[in-house]
Amino acid sequence: MDSSVITGSTIPEPRDGIEFESHEAAYSFYKDYAKSVGFGTAKLSSRRSRSSKEFIDAKFSCIRYGNKQQSDDAINPRPSPKIGCKASMHVKRRQNGKWYIYSFVKEHNHELLPAQVHFFRSHRNDDPLKNDIRIRRRKNLSSVSKLFGAYQNVDCLEGYMRNQQDKGRSLVLESGDAQVLLDLFMHMQEENPKFFYAVDLNEEHRLRNLFWVDTKGMEDYSNFDDVVCFDTTYFTNKYKIPLVFFIGVNHHIQPTLLGCALIADETVYTFDWLMQTWFMAMGERAPQLMLTDQNNALKAAIGAVFPQTCHCFCLWHILEKIPRQLEYLSLWHDNFMVKFNKCIFKSWTEEQFEKRWSKLLDKFNLREVEWVRSLYEDRKYWVPAFMRDVSFAGLSTMSRSESLTSSYDKYVHAETSMREFIEQYKTILEDRYEEEAKADFDAWHETAELKSPSPFEKQMSLVYTHEIFRKFQVEVLGAAACHLKKESQDETTTMYTVKDFEDGQNYVVEWNETKSDIYCSCRSFEYKGYLCRHAIVVLQMSGVFSIPPKYVLQRWTNAALSRHPISERLDEVQTKVRRYNDLCRRAIILGEEGSLSQESYNIALCAIREALKQCASLNNSAETSACPNTSGSIEEENQYRNTSKERAPDLQVTGADKATRRAGAANTKESNHSGAVKKGKVTRSGDVNVGGQEGFHLMGISDLGPTQSHNMMPAQLQNAVPTVFHNIMPTQFQNIASTHLHDTRLPR
Incomplete structure (x- = not known):
C-alpha cells in the first residue's frame, strides 16, 4: 500500500x-x-x-x-x-x-x-493466529462437550480443555504477589485468629486456587445465610487479577463480603474445591439460595456441594450477553428486545412463557442458536415464571449497575494489580464496617418519618430498618395510583386485576383470606422481600389493615440480629397499631362533631387536653416504675448487638475437638461493652478466640502425614477435601511440599 x-x-x-x-x-x-x-x-x-x-x-x-x-x-x-x-x-x-x-x-x-x-x-478476532488456535480448540471441544451436557458454554469447555492439557495449571502472579498475600493473611490472623484462608496446590506444588474470608464475613453469613451471590465478573472479563467474590446482603440492604478467592480456571474441579472450602469456612451451613452466572461447571459444582440449595442465574448476567450472543439482533431490532422482555417479565405462568418463547424463536429464527437453546434448557434457573416461591433479597436485578455486587467495582478495575487490591481490600472492610455501624446507629437514634395515615406504613415503621422502610413507604404511597377490579372468586382464592397508573401496567393479584396468602404477578416480594403496592391495595380493600407476619421477613427488620423470632415482636406491634387505628378513627369522628360549633369545639378541645395530660402522666409513671428493668434490658440488647458482630462459627475441626465443635455452637454469646461508635471510628470484628489455644488450627498441618491430615477433616469432606495450609513461612509459600490430597471424583 x-x-x-x-x-x-x-x-x-x-x-x-x-x-x-x-x-x-x-x-x-x-x-x-x-x-x-x-x-x-x-x-x-x-x-x-x-x-x-x-x-x-x-x-x-x-x-x-x-x-x-x-x-x-x-x-x-x-x-x-x-x-x-x-x-x-x-x-x-x-x-x-x-x-x-x-x-x-x-x-x-x-x-x-x-x-x-x-x-x-x-x-x-482479527488476529489470524488467534483464529487458527480457536478453530483447533473448537474441534477438540466437540469431543468433550457431552461432559457438560451442552456445547454452548464455550468459556466453560475451553477452561476444561486447557486444564486437561495442563494439569499443572497454576495462578499467574507477578513477582512478589505471593509474599504480599501471605503477609496479609498473617497480619489478619494476628488481629483475629479466626481469620480463614485456604490454599489449593497443583501436582507441582504450585499455587492453583486461593480462598480467604475475615471474621466479619463469617458473622454476617451466620445472620444472613438466605441469599448468596457468587460473582465471577472480574475473572470472566479477564481482569489483571483472577478475582471472585462471595457476596451477601444485610438488613440495611448493604452488600456483605462473605469471601474472596483467586482461581486459575473455571473448571468443575476448581469450583468444587472453592464451594467445599467456603462451606467449611461458614460452619458447614449451606445457603438457601445461590446466584451465579450461567456456567455449566458452576452448576455441576453447586449441585454436588449444595444439593438442597436453590441455584439461580443473575438476570443481568443473562441480559448483558444478548448483544454478544445474538449479534445485530439486539442492536438493530428494537422489536426483538420488546418481545424478549415481554416474554420474560410479563409471562405470569409457565404456560404463558412457553407459548411466547416459541413465538419469539420462530419470529426471529433463533431455534438453531446454541446459546438460545441453553437459555431454554436452563429456564428454571432464571425465568421469573418458574421461580414463584424464591426470595432474592434484592440481589437479582436487571442490570449490574443496579446490583449490590457492583458496589465493589469502585475498588477494582481491569488493571488493578495484586498489591493495589490488597490495599483496597483493607479499605473495603473498613468501609463496610463504617457503613453498617452508621446504619445501626441511625436505627437506634432516629425515628422513621411517616408520610401518610396508612396503618401499613405505621406498622412497618416500627419493624423495618430505615433503608427497607423507605422502599416499602414508596409502595404504600404508590397504592393511591392503583385501581383494582375483582375478576373471579372461588372457595379459597379471589383474583384481582390491579391497574397501576404510574407505569401503565396491569397486574394479577391472588388473595387467599383463609391462609392470609397473597401473590402479585409483579413479584416484588420474591425479588425484593417486601409487599408491593398492588398487594397493599388488595389487602386494604379486603378489610385487612396489617401486613400478614409471613410477609415480614426478619432479615429486613431491626430484630434481624435477634435470636427471638419476628412474630413475637410483630404481635406486640400489631396490638399497638390496632390501638392507634382505633384512636385515629375516633379522633376523626370527634373532629367532625367538634367543628360544628364554637361550643362543641371548646368541649372537644378541653377533652383532648385532659386526655393527653392523663395519658402522658400514666405513661411517665409506668416508665419510672419500670426504669431499672428497662435500662437493663436495653443494656443487654446493646451488648448483644455489639457481640453479635464479634461472633463467628468455630471452624476448628481437629480430631480431638471435632466432637465439641457443634456443641460449642450452642453456647450463649458473651457480653461485650466495647461496641460504642466514636467519631465515626468503628471497631473491627472482635478478637474472639473460642477455646483459647484450641482455636482455629485447620491449616497448620505442615508437619502431618497424609493419613493424619485426612483424619482432621469433617467426614463429609473426606475424599473431596480442599488442600489447605496455615502459618506457612514466606519462603515456603511458592514451593510447599506438604500434604496434598486430590479429589479423585472430578476431572482437573
Whole structure:
C-alpha cells in the first residue's frame, strides 16, 4: 500500500486514487476505517479477468448495503441487516498490478456504532493466529462437550480443555504477589485468629486456587445465610487479577463480603474445591439460595456441594450477553428486545412463557442458536415464571449497575494489580464496617418519618430498618395510583386485576383470606422481600389493615440480629397499631362533631387536653416504675448487638475437638461493652478466640502425614477435601511440599 495512505496512528478516510499492493490490502484498509467509524463490512462483489483469471475489480461495502431479496410467500424469514445503505468502496487493478480506489461512498442511512463495533462479525478476532488456535480448540471441544451436557458454554469447555492439557495449571502472579498475600493473611490472623484462608496446590506444588474470608464475613453469613451471590465478573472479563467474590446482603440492604478467592480456571474441579472450602469456612451451613452466572461447571459444582440449595442465574448476567450472543439482533431490532422482555417479565405462568418463547424463536429464527437453546434448557434457573416461591433479597436485578455486587467495582478495575487490591481490600472492610455501624446507629437514634395515615406504613415503621422502610413507604404511597377490579372468586382464592397508573401496567393479584396468602404477578416480594403496592391495595380493600407476619421477613427488620423470632415482636406491634387505628378513627369522628360549633369545639378541645395530660402522666409513671428493668434490658440488647458482630462459627475441626465443635455452637454469646461508635471510628470484628489455644488450627498441618491430615477433616469432606495450609513461612509459600490430597471424583 502507498506509504502516503497511513500517517501516524489515525485511520484516514478513503479517497479516490489511493493505491494498495493487493485487493486484500485494500479490504484491510476499508475494515480499519469502518472499525474507527463504527460499522461492519462485507465483500460485496469481485471480478476476474477472462484471460488471466486474476482479480481486476472488487467492491466492499457496509453490511447494511442494499436490500434483502425475499419471496412473498416466505414463512418466518430470517432477519436481515440490509436496509438500503449505499456506503461502499470500489477498487480496481492497474496494469502494473497496483490496486487503487476507483470510487468511495461515505454516507450511511443509519446510525454508526463506534462503541459497539467489536460486536460486528467483520471486526471480531482479527488476529489470524488467534483464529487458527480457536478453530483447533473448537474441534477438540466437540469431543468433550457431552461432559457438560451442552456445547454452548464455550468459556466453560475451553477452561476444561486447557486444564486437561495442563494439569499443572497454576495462578499467574507477578513477582512478589505471593509474599504480599501471605503477609496479609498473617497480619489478619494476628488481629483475629479466626481469620480463614485456604490454599489449593497443583501436582507441582504450585499455587492453583486461593480462598480467604475475615471474621466479619463469617458473622454476617451466620445472620444472613438466605441469599448468596457468587460473582465471577472480574475473572470472566479477564481482569489483571483472577478475582471472585462471595457476596451477601444485610438488613440495611448493604452488600456483605462473605469471601474472596483467586482461581486459575473455571473448571468443575476448581469450583468444587472453592464451594467445599467456603462451606467449611461458614460452619458447614449451606445457603438457601445461590446466584451465579450461567456456567455449566458452576452448576455441576453447586449441585454436588449444595444439593438442597436453590441455584439461580443473575438476570443481568443473562441480559448483558444478548448483544454478544445474538449479534445485530439486539442492536438493530428494537422489536426483538420488546418481545424478549415481554416474554420474560410479563409471562405470569409457565404456560404463558412457553407459548411466547416459541413465538419469539420462530419470529426471529433463533431455534438453531446454541446459546438460545441453553437459555431454554436452563429456564428454571432464571425465568421469573418458574421461580414463584424464591426470595432474592434484592440481589437479582436487571442490570449490574443496579446490583449490590457492583458496589465493589469502585475498588477494582481491569488493571488493578495484586498489591493495589490488597490495599483496597483493607479499605473495603473498613468501609463496610463504617457503613453498617452508621446504619445501626441511625436505627437506634432516629425515628422513621411517616408520610401518610396508612396503618401499613405505621406498622412497618416500627419493624423495618430505615433503608427497607423507605422502599416499602414508596409502595404504600404508590397504592393511591392503583385501581383494582375483582375478576373471579372461588372457595379459597379471589383474583384481582390491579391497574397501576404510574407505569401503565396491569397486574394479577391472588388473595387467599383463609391462609392470609397473597401473590402479585409483579413479584416484588420474591425479588425484593417486601409487599408491593398492588398487594397493599388488595389487602386494604379486603378489610385487612396489617401486613400478614409471613410477609415480614426478619432479615429486613431491626430484630434481624435477634435470636427471638419476628412474630413475637410483630404481635406486640400489631396490638399497638390496632390501638392507634382505633384512636385515629375516633379522633376523626370527634373532629367532625367538634367543628360544628364554637361550643362543641371548646368541649372537644378541653377533652383532648385532659386526655393527653392523663395519658402522658400514666405513661411517665409506668416508665419510672419500670426504669431499672428497662435500662437493663436495653443494656443487654446493646451488648448483644455489639457481640453479635464479634461472633463467628468455630471452624476448628481437629480430631480431638471435632466432637465439641457443634456443641460449642450452642453456647450463649458473651457480653461485650466495647461496641460504642466514636467519631465515626468503628471497631473491627472482635478478637474472639473460642477455646483459647484450641482455636482455629485447620491449616497448620505442615508437619502431618497424609493419613493424619485426612483424619482432621469433617467426614463429609473426606475424599473431596480442599488442600489447605496455615502459618506457612514466606519462603515456603511458592514451593510447599506438604500434604496434598486430590479429589479423585472430578476431572482437573
